[in-house]
Amino acid sequence: MTELTHAADLVAERCRLKKALLDVNPELTQTADIVDSVGERAVVRRTVYVYEAPVRLWHWVNALAMVTLFVTGYLIASPPSSPTGEASAHFQMGYIRFIHFTAGQILAVAMLGRIYWAFVGNSHARQLFYIPFWKGEFWRGALLEARWYAFLEKYPQQYIGHNPLAHLSMFLMSTLGTIFMICTGFALYSEGEGRASWLSHAFGWVFWLFPNSQQVHTLHHLGMWVLVCFTFIHVYAAIREDIMSRQSMISAMISGERQFRDEV
Amino acid sequence: MSATETFYEVIRRQGVTRRSFTKFCSLTAASMGLGATGASNVAHALETNPRVPVIWMHGLECTCCSESFIRSAHPLVKDVVLSMISLDYDDTLMAAAGHQAEAILAETKEKYKGKYILAVEGNPPLNEGGMFCIDGGRPFVERLKWMAQDAAAVIAWGACASWGCVQAAKPNPTQAVPIDKVITDKPIIKVPGCPPIAEVMTGVVTFITTFGRLPELDRQGRPQMFYSQRIHDKCYRRPHFDAGQFVEQWDDQNAREGKCLYKMGCRGPTTYNACSTVRWNNGVSFPIQSGHGCIGCSEDGFWDNGPFYERLSNIHQFGVESNADRIGVAAAATVGVAVAAHAAITALSRVAVKRDDKAPPAVK
Amino acid sequence: MTVQTPNGFTLDNSGKRIVVDPVTRIEGHMRVEVNVDEQNVIRNAVSTGTMWRGIEVILRGRDPRDAWAFTERICGVCTGTHALTSVRAVEDALQIRIPENANSIRNIMQLTLQVHDHIVHFYHLHALDWVDVVSALSADPKATSALAQSLSPWPLSSPGYFRDLQGRLKKFVESGQLGPFKNGYWGSKAYRLPPEANLMAVAHYLEALDFQKEIVKIHTIFGGKNPHPNWLVGGVPCPINVDGIGGVGAINMERLNYVTEIIDRSIEFTNQVYLPDVAAIGSFYKDWLYGGGLSSQSVLAYGDIPEHANDYSAANLALPQGAIINGNLAEVFPVNLRDPLEIQEFVAHSWYKYPDETKGLHPWDGVTDPHYELGPNAKGTKTNIESLDEGAKYSWIKSPRWKGHAMEVGPLARWIVGYAQNKPEFKEPVDKLLKDLGLPTSALFSTLGRTAARALECQWAADKLKHFQDKLIATIKAGDSSTANVDKWEPKSWPSEVKGVGFTEAPRGALAHWIKIKDGRIDNYQAVVPTTWNGSPRDPNGNIGAFEASLMNTPMADPTQPLEILRTLHSFDPCLACSTH
Ligand code: HEM
Ligand code: HEM
Numbered sequence A: 001m002t003e004l005t006h007a008a009d010l011v012a013e014r015c016r017l018k019k020a021l022l023d024v025n026p027e028l029t030q031t032a033d034i035v036d037s038v039g040e041r042a043v044v045r046r047t048v049y050v051y052e053a054p055v056r057l058w059h060w061v062n063a064l065a066m067v068t069l070f071v072t073g074y075l076i077a078s079p080p081s082s083p084t085g086e087a088s089a090h091f092q093m094g095y096i097r098f099i100h101f102t103a104g105q106i107l108a109v110a111m112l113g114r115i116y117w118a119f120v121g122n123s124h125a126r127q128l129f130y131i132p133f134w135k136g137e138f139w140r141g142a143l144l145e146a147r148w149y150a151f152l153e154k155y156p157q158q159y160i161g162h163n164p165l166a167h168l169s170m171f172l173m174s175t176l177g178t179i180f181m182i183c184t185g186f187a188l189y190s191e192g193e194g195r196a197s198w199l200s201h202a203f204g205w206v207f208w209l210f211p212n213s214q215q216v217h218t219l220h221h222l223g224m225w226v227l228v229c230f231t232f233i234h235v236y237a238a239i240r241e242d243i244m245s246r247q248s249m250i251s252a253m254i255s256g257e258r259q260f261r262d263e264v
Numbered sequence B: 001m002s003a004t005e006t007f008y009e010v011i012r013r014q015g016v017t018r019r020s021f022t023k024f025c026s027l028t029a030a031s032m033g034l035g036a037t038g039a040s041n042v043a044h045a046l047e048t049n050p051r052v053p054v055i056w057m058h059g060l061e062c063t064c065c066s067e068s069f070i071r072s073a074h075p076l077v078k079d080v081v082l083s084m085i086s087l088d089y090d091d092t093l094m095a096a097a098g099h100q101a102e103a104i105l106a107e108t109k110e111k112y113k114g115k116y117i118l119a120v121e122g123n124p125p126l127n128e129g130g131m132f133c134i135d136g137g138r139p140f141v142e143r144l145k146w147m148a149q150d151a152a153a154v155i156a157w158g159a160c161a162s163w164g165c166v167q168a169a170k171p172n173p174t175q176a177v178p179i180d181k182v183i184t185d186k187p188i189i190k191v192p193g194c195p196p197i198a199e200v201m202t203g204v205v206t207f208i209t210t211f212g213r214l215p216e217l218d219r220q221g222r223p224q225m226f227y228s229q230r231i232h233d234k235c236y237r238r239p240h241f242d243a244g245q246f247v248e249q250w251d252d253q254n255a256r257e258g259k260c261l262y263k264m265g266c267r268g269p270t271t272y273n274a275c276s277t278v279r280w281n282n283g284v285s286f287p288i289q290s291g292h293g294c295i296g297c298s299e300d301g302f303w304d305n306g307p308f309y310e311r312l313s314n315i316h317q318f319g320v321e322s323n324a325d326r327i328g329v330a331a332a333a334t335v336g337v338a339v340a341a342h343a344a345i346t347a348l349s350r351v352a353v354k355r356d357d358k359a360p361p362a363v364k
Numbered sequence C: 001m002t003v004q005t006p007n008g009f010t011l012d013n014s015g016k017r018i019v020v021d022p023v024t025r026i027e028g029h030m031r032v033e034v035n036v037d038e039q040n041v042i043r044n045a046v047s048t049g050t051m052w053r054g055i056e057v058i059l060r061g062r063d064p065r066d067a068w069a070f071t072e073r074i075c076g077v078c079t080g081t082h083a084l085t086s087v088r089a090v091e092d093a094l095q096i097r098i099p100e101n102a103n104s105i106r107n108i109m110q111l112t113l114q115v116h117d118h119i120v121h122f123y124h125l126h127a128l129d130w131v132d133v134v135s136a137l138s139a140d141p142k143a144t145s146a147l148a149q150s151l152s153p154w155p156l157s158s159p160g161y162f163r164d165l166q167g168r169l170k171k172f173v174e175s176g177q178l179g180p181f182k183n184g185y186w187g188s189k190a191y192r193l194p195p196e197a198n199l200m201a202v203a204h205y206l207e208a209l210d211f212q213k214e215i216v217k218i219h220t221i222f223g224g225k226n227p228h229p230n231w232l233v234g235g236v237p238c239p240i241n242v243d244g245i246g247g248v249g250a251i252n253m254e255r256l257n258y259v260t261e262i263i264d265r266s267i268e269f270t271n272q273v274y275l276p277d278v279a280a281i282g283s284f285y286k287d288w289l290y291g292g293g294l295s296s297q298s299v300l301a302y303g304d305i306p307e308h309a310n311d312y313s314a315a316n317l318a319l320p321q322g323a324i325i326n327g328n329l330a331e332v333f334p335v336n337l338r339d340p341l342e343i344q345e346f347v348a349h350s351w352y353k354y355p356d357e358t359k360g361l362h363p364w365d366g367v368t369d370p371h372y373e374l375g376p377n378a379k380g381t382k383t384n385i386e387s388l389d390e391g392a393k394y395s396w397i398k399s400p401r402w403k404g405h406a407m408e409v410g411p412l413a414r415w416i417v418g419y420a421q422n423k424p425e426f427k428e429p430v431d432k433l434l435k436d437l438g439l440p441t442s443a444l445f446s447t448l449g450r451t452a453a454r455a456l457e458c459q460w461a462a463d464k465l466k467h468f469q470d471k472l473i474a475t476i477k478a479g480d481s482s483t484a485n486v487d488k489w490e491p492k493s494w495p496s497e498v499k500g501v502g503f504t505e506a507p508r509g510a511l512a513h514w515i516k517i518k519d520g521r522i523d524n525y526q527a528v529v530p531t532t533w534n535g536s537p538r539d540p541n542g543n544i545g546a547f548e549a550s551l552m553n554t555p556m557a558d559p560t561q562p563l564e565i566l567r568t569l570h571s572f573d574p575c576l577a578c579s580t581h
C-alpha cells in the first residue's frame, strides 16, 4: 500500500479499493435467492468472523464479573445499613465480600484464559494485549476516530477488529486496569489468607511498592472508578457505533461475526 | 554464681542451650561480616562479658516509646533494666548528663565494640545540616551513624524510627527519615507503633537475650511474631464486621453495644500490630475495645492516610477533600454527562442531516 | 560583660563557660550553657531547645477532627494533654457542646495524667538529683525500716524488705554495669541524705516504677491505650452502657470498678509514699533554696478541670486561673487568651523568621517559619556548636510573653496563684508543709518549692479523680449515659471560617492551642506550651525566661559536675518535645 500521509487519503484509498472490487464482480451487489413476498431482494453485505467463541465467552463473563465487582466493591467501602440482632445471625458484609472475592477469582481465571487465547486464537484475539506503537497508521486511525467523535469527520471508519481509539482505550484502561485490579485485589486478599499463603508470596510485592495496606485499598478503589468510566464510554460507543458506523458491534460480540452494513 | 553474671550465664539460666548460643554467635559474626573466627571471638566475648549493653538514643520523637517501655508488666521493666540488659545510655532515665553522658557513648563503642545493641527512638532530620535535632552541639544524625558503626544490631523503636512518623508527615519540613535510610549496614529490627505496646517492646528485647538470636523478621523488617497479622484478623468485634453491624454514629446504640467501628474509619483492616491480642497496659484494653477505631499507628505513612474518621483516605494530589469515591463519582459523572451530551448531539445531527445510505460516496 | 535585664537579673558572661548538652532525665533535647564566676556561682544562663519537628506546619490543611492525634504526638510524657487541648480548641471554634459525662471522663483522663506524670517525674526524672544510689549500699536495713515506718504507714517497710532490696542493689552495683546509674554524680558533696534515706528512696524509685504503669490503666480503659490514648471532638470515644444489652462492649460496672480501684490506690500511694518522701528529702535540703527564678515575680496559670461541661470561665475551673507580675501576690490578673495584646510569641532569639522580629504575634496570627543561624559570637561551626551566642538566635523554642512579661508556669505557678487567691484547697496544704519543714512562705519560690508544689498537686489531683469518678457515676445513675455530641460532626455543617482556642493545665503548666479553620480544613494552628514559656530564650527587650532565671546566682559545688544545674532544671520537669513541637 502506498504511504498515506493524510487522513483524507485513507478515505480515498478505501473508496478506491471498494470500486476496484465492484469492477471485478458487479454481481456482488445483489443475490437472487432470498426474496420477499413483494419481490424485495436481500442485500449482500460483507461479514467477517472476528471474535471467536472463547473471546465472546470471556467478554461476557468478564462484563458480568466486572459489574458484580463494582457493586460489591463499592459496598465493601460503604456498607449498607446495619441489620439488628445478634452478629451470629447475620453475614451481610461476609456475603458482600464473598461475592466480591468470587467474582474476583472468576475475573482473574478468565483473564488467564483470555491471555492463553491471545496466543492460540486469531489475530483479533491479540489486539487487547499490545498497541502497535510504532505504526503511524495506527495513530492516524486513532486521530481520525477522535475527529469522528468530535463531529469533525462526516464519515465513520470501519474496521474488522477494534478501531484504533477503542483498541487504545481497551489496552490502557481495560487490560492494564484489570491486571492492576487483579494484582492489588489479590494482594489485599492475601492479607486474609495469611503471610504464609502462596498468595502472599505471589502478590506480596504489591506491599513492597505500597507498604501501607491502606494505600493499596485506595489504589484498588481508584482503579474501580477507572474501569467504571471505561465501561460507560465503552458501552455507549458500542451502541453508537452499532448505529452510526454501519458495522455490527453488539451482535458481533454475540455471534462473533462483524457485518459491514454498506451494500457491496 | 558470681556477682558479675555474664550474658552467657544469664541466657543459660534462662534455658538457652549451648548449641543455640553458638548459633547466635555465628549469626552475629556473620551479620558483622566477621567470618568463622569472628564467631568464636563473639562467643568468647559473650561468655566472659556481662549483660548486653543497650544504648538508647533519641532523635526527633515524643518519648512515648520510652514511656511505653516503662509500662511493661511482664517482664517488669525494673527487672529488664536490673537483670536482663544493661541500659547504659538513655537520655530519659540516665543519671549522668553532658560530658559524663557523652563519655558513656565513647566508652561503650570502644569497650563493647560489635557487642552492644543500639535502640533508637525517634529519627534523624536531614534538612538544615541535621540541626533540627542537635545532640551535644552536633547533628543527631552523625552521632546516630557513629554509634551504629559498632553496634551488633539496631532496634528501631516506634513509628518514628521505623517509618518516620508524625514529623515525616507531609510536608515533612525537617526531612525526617526512618533510621534505615541512614544506617544501611546493620540488621535493623523495626518495632513500629505510636508507640509500640510495652510488652511487645520488652518481648523483643528479651527474645534476643533469651533465645540468643534476632527474631524472625517479615518483609518490612518487623518481628513476625507480633506484626504478621492485622488488628482486624483478631479483633473481637470481627463477628459484627462480618454481620455488617456497624457503629453508624458516635455514641449510637450500636456503639453502646460494641459493634464494629469500620464506618467510623477503623484502620484495623489495614494495620499490622498485636493490639487486638496482646492488648495494652497488661491487657486492660486496646483502642477498639474502648470505642475508638484503630488509626493505623504502626503503619508506614499512616498520618498521610487520614482522615482517621473516614473509611477512605484523602488523596491530596487531587486537592483537599477528595477520596477515591469523590474522585471516582466526579469522573464517572463527568463521563456520564459527556456520554449523554454526545448521544444527544449525535441524535440531533442525524435528524438534521439527510443521510446518504451508501456512505462513503463512491469514487467518481 | 554585664547586662541588666528588664525582669531584674544581672547577667555576666565574662566567667568560665560551662556547657551541659545533653541535659538528660527530661523529655527530649536540651542544652544549657552557664558562666560561673571565681566562686563557681552561676552569673549567666543560656538555655536552648535543640530539636524541632514542625507539627504546626504539618497540621495545615488537615481535618480539624484529626488534629488531636497529631498534637498528642507532640509529647508522649504529658500524653493526652495536647489532645484534650486540641479537641477543646476545635470545639471552641465550632461551638460544639459536649455532654456532662464527656467532661467528667476528660477530667479523669487529665487528672490521671497529672498524678502519673508527677510521680514519674519525682521518682524517675528528679530523685537522682537528691538521692545518692551508691550511698544506699551502706545503709542499715533495720534503721531504714525504722525511718520508713516513722514517716508513713506504707506496708512495704520491713527490715527484710530493705535488706533484700539492698542485696539486689549490691549485686547490681558490683556487676560493674551500672546501667542508667552509670557515670552519675555519686559521692558528690551536693548529696545530703543519710544512707538510710537513700535506700528508702531507691526502694520507692523501684516501687513507683511498678506503680506508675497501674495509674495509666485509667487512660487505657477510657482511651484504649497509654501512652497516646484516643480522644474525640464532641465528647469522648468510649460509650457508656451500664445496664443494657451488649454492655460488655462499653464502659460498664466492671470498667468503672476498675477505675475506682486504681484511683484508690493512687490516693494511697501519693499519701503514703510520694508526699512523705518529698517532705523527708526536703527536710535534708531545706537550706538549699536556690532556683526560684521567676517564681517570686511572674507566674501564669490558665486554669483547668471544669466542674460543669462547656463552661471554661475561671469560676468553673478547679485549678486556678490568673497572672501575677512583679511579685505582687496581692493582685491576681485575669487572663484572656483571645486578647491579641496579652499572649504573644517572639522569635528574636529563636530559630524562626518573622516579618518584623521586634514585635510579637498573637497565636491566632502566629507564624512558624524555621530559620537556623548562629550569632557572630558563637564558637564552633553551624554543625558543631561549641558555645552559643545568646545575643543572636539560639534556640528552637519561641518566646511567649504575657503582656510583655516572661512568666513561669507549672505546678508551682498554679499553687502560687491559688495561694494568692486565698483558695483553701491550695493555701492550707502549702502552709502545712511549710510549717512541718519550718520554712517561711518565701521558701516556696525555689527549686524545692517547685518540687513540693508538684507533690501537693499530685495529692490534690488524686482526690479530684475520686470526685469526678463519683460525679460520672452519679450522672449515669440519673439516667444520662451520653458521651458524644455529633450535631456538628460533619464538616458540611461548619461555617466556612472560624477560629477557636483551647486550653488546659498540663502537668508542666499552662497549655493552649489556637486554631483557624477555613472551609473545613486547618488554616493555621499554633501551640504555646508550658515548656515554651519556661524554656523560652530572651525576648527582644532582653527579658530572660524561667529556666535561665532559675539558674542565676546558684553556687556549684563542682562546675565539672552539673548537679545543681540539673537539680534546678529538673524541678521544672522540662519537656523539649513539647516546647518546640
Ligand atoms: C475490576 C475489578 C475490581 C473492582 C472494581 C474492585 C473493587 C473493589 C473496591 C471498590 C474495594 C473497596 C476498597 C476500599 O477499601 O476502599 C475492593 C476491596 C477488595 N477487593 Fe476488589 N475489586 C476488583 C477486583 C478484585 C479482585 C480480582 C480481587 C481478588 C480476589 C479483589 C479483592 C478485594 C479485596 C480482598 C478487597 C478488600 C476487602 C476488605 O477489605 O474487606 N478485588 N474491591
Ligand atoms: C454490559 C455491556 C457491554 C456491552 C454491550 C459491551 C459491548 C462490547 C462490544 C460490542 C465489543 C466489541 C467492540 C469492538 O468490536 O470493537 C466489546 C469488546 C470489549 N469489551 Fe465490552 N461490552 C460491555 C461490557 C464490558 C465491560 C464491563 C467490560 C470491562 C470493563 C468490557 C470490556 C471489553 C473488552 C476488553 C473488549 C474487547 C474484547 C476483545 O478484543 O477481546 N465490556 N464489548
Ligand code: NFV
Residues within 6 Å of the ligand: C027, C074, C075, C076, C077, C078, C081, C082, C506, C507, C508, C509, C511, C529, C530, C531, C532, C574, C575, C576, C577, C578, C579
Ligand atoms: N511542656 C510540656 Fe508537656 C506537659 N506537661 C505539655 O503541654 O510535657 Ni511533654
Ligand code: SF4
Residues within 6 Å of the ligand: B061, B062, B063, B064, B065, B121, B122, B157, B158, B159, B160, B161, B165, B166, B193, B194, B195, B196, C073, C076
Ligand atoms: S513513634 Fe509515636 S509514640 Fe514513639 S516517639 Fe514517635 S511519635 Fe512518639
Ligand code: SF4
Residues within 6 Å of the ligand: B231, B232, B233, B235, B236, B237, B238, B239, B241, B259, B260, B261, B262, B266, B267, B268, B269, B288, B293, B294
Ligand atoms: S472494629 Fe475495626 S478491626 Fe475490629 S472488626 Fe471492625 S473494622 Fe475490623
Ligand code: F3S
Residues within 6 Å of the ligand: B193, B194, B231, B271, B273, B275, B276, B286, B287, B288, B293, B294, B295, B296, B297, B298, C225
Ligand atoms: S491505632 Fe495503634 S495502638 Fe493498635 S489498634 Fe491501631 S495499631
Ligand SMILES: [Mg+2]
Residues within 6 Å of the ligand: C056, C398, C526, C527, C528, C529, C580, C581
Ligand atoms: Mg508554637
